[in-house]
Amino acid sequence: xxxxxxDAWRSRQEGADGATWGFLxxxxxxxxxxxxxxxxxxxxxxxxxxxxSFGVWALTQTVPFxxxxxxxxxAERHGPAEPALAEECAxxxxxxxxxxxxxxxxxxxxxxxxxxxxxxxxxLVLESRLRKHRVRTRWRLEEHSGVxxxxxxx
Amino acid sequence: xxxxxxxxxxxxxxxxxxxxxxxxxxxxxxPTLARRAALMVRFPLVDGWxxxxxxxxxxxxxxxxxxxxxxxxxxxxxxxxxxxxxxxxTLGFGAVLLVHQASFGxxxxxxxxxxxxxxxxxxxxxxxxxxxxxxxxxxxxGMFAWPALGKLTPGYLSGEVYWRAHWNGPAGPQxxxxxxxxxxxxxxxxxLLRWFxxxxxxxxxxxxxxxxxxxxxxxxxxxxxxxxxLAMAGPSFIRVMGIVAAVAASGWVLAASEExxxxxxxxxxxx
Numbered sequence: 001x002x003x004x005x006x007d008a009w010r011s012r013q014e015g016a017d018g019a020t021w022g023f024l025x026x027x028x029x030x031x032x033x034x035x036x037x038x039x040x041x042x043x044x045x046x047x048x049x050x051x052x053s054f055g056v057w058a059l060t061q062t063v064p065f066x067x068x069x070x071x072x073x074x075a076e077r078h079g080p081a082e083p084a085l086a087e088e089c090a091x092x093x094x095x096x097x098x099x100x101x102x103x104x105x106x107x108x109x110x111x112x113x114x115x116x117x118x119x120x121x122x123x124l125v126l127e128s129r130l131r132k133h134r135v136r137t138r139w140r141l142e143e144h145s146g147v148x149x150x151x152x153x154x
Numbered sequence: 155x156x157x158x159x160x161x162x163x164x165x166x167x168x169x170x171x172x173x174x175x176x177x178x179x180x181x182x183x184x185p186t187l188a189r190r191a192a193l194m195v196r197f198p199l200v201d202g203w204x205x206x207x208x209x210x211x212x213x214x215x216x217x218x219x220x221x222x223x224x225x226x227x228x229x230x231x232x233x234x235x236x237x238x239x240x241x242x243x244t245l246g247f248g249a250v251l252l253v254h255q256a257s258f259g260x261x262x263x264x265x266x267x268x269x270x271x272x273x274x275x276x277x278x279x280x281x282x283x284x285x286x287x288x289x290x291x292x293x294x295x296g297m298f299a300w301p302a303l304g305k306l307t308p309g310y311l312s313g314e315v316y317w318r319a320h321w322n323g324p325a326g327p328q329x330x331x332x333x334x335x336x337x338x339x340x341x342x343x344x345x346l347l348r349w350f351x352x353x354x355x356x357x358x359x360x361x362x363x364x365x366x367x368x369x370x371x372x373x374x375x376x377x378x379x380x381x382x383x384l385a386m387a388g389p390s391f392i393r394v395m396g397i398v399a400a401v402a403a404s405g406w407v408l409a410a411s412e413e414x415x416x417x418x419x420x421x422x423x424x425x
Binding site: 001002003004005007008010011013014015016017018019020022023026027030031034035037038054057058061062063064065066 | 203
């Protein structure tokens with residue numbers, strides 16, 4: 001087995017078919033987005049969920065492990081989100097989620113940095129759900145239906 | 155069945171290996187996917203940020219069921235058509251999971267998406283499979299570039315994050331560290347975990363650049379990196395490393411195939 005890069009270069013004489021051009025374009029996008037986001041994370045994050053559009057946000061989701069940046073970035077630049085999250089969780093917990101999910105684990109501020117940095121165990125699914133919807137949001141619980149409705153996204 | 159797979163062109167053989175690995179990972183992930191869907195039904199959230207279809211549990215459940223069905227079909231009846239179908243559904247499955255309200259930003263979603271791109275090339279390319287090992291390592295490099303770059307923070311480089319995450323959190327030692335703790339003293343264990351900070355950046359950075367290495371070394375670095383991360387983080391990372399292993403195995407199949415080796419020899423003689 002030789003050098004993959006060299007072998008790929010030597011095979012250029014036979015030309016590239018459509019699938020190969022498509023794959024190369026995808027790799028350009030993958031590496032370009034990865035390096036681009038790494039070079040200016042604030043620019044990308046401001047234009048995705050914090051101020052921007054769903055489309056830009058969806059684009060950034062194709063960068064592997066983007067979500068770790070989202071949470072770390074948010075926490076670092078906007079102060080600890082734990083009190084807001086704890087408040088939300090406690091409020092939801094009061095409406096019965098406490099019986100089904102380990103609310104105490106994610107309302108515990110000591111545990112938050114660990115979850116934020118390392119991804120979430122499967123049983124903390126509600127926390128990750130709130131995280132995806134951004135913790136600094138306002139929710140309204142419709143008493144009659146039990147549905148949480150997002151009222152405000154910063 | 156094995157004879158049927160062996161008779162396929164080299165790209166489709168590699169795609170079949172990819173299919174087996176992705177299916178195994180998906181089976182491992184199935185309880186989590188089901189739990190997410192159940193949570194959506196039990197505690198619905200309304201968030202105008204997501205287009206309506208991407209808030210619907212029906213779409214989420216639909217792509218999961220479709221993905222399983224197509225993969226089982228392609229596993230049982232491997233052909234150009236079924237493997238191409240597997241490639242397209244994997245891309246669609248990953249794309250929906252990436253942006254669906256219920257995806258929770260899970261790393262496996264984004265890896266499924268890029269695995270779909272790789273599967274598309276394997277099943278649609280008509281020539282030039284000697285580029286496959288390079289393409290495979292380039293894709294795996296893209297998967298690992300961000301984890302390496304994203305860890306260039308004081309917390310990771312000092313190992314503080316690992317120390318807090320795997321040992322010193324309120325929940326106590328996690329995963330493999332419960333066993334390590336029986337062998338090492340706490341200060342020794344802390345030193346070890348703090349070493350993991352820079353080490354993880356180095357390993358993930360090496361995997362990200364493995365496409366620059368000779369094939370055997372490149373795939374070896376990917377394998378060692380995946381095993382090391384799995385050992386460090388525990389079984390919860392199977393959902394990520396299973397996909398990485400599947401992509402790497404399919405690239406290896408290409409690299410080791412008679413067709414690719416012969417083409418490489420011919421190209422070398424020509425140049």
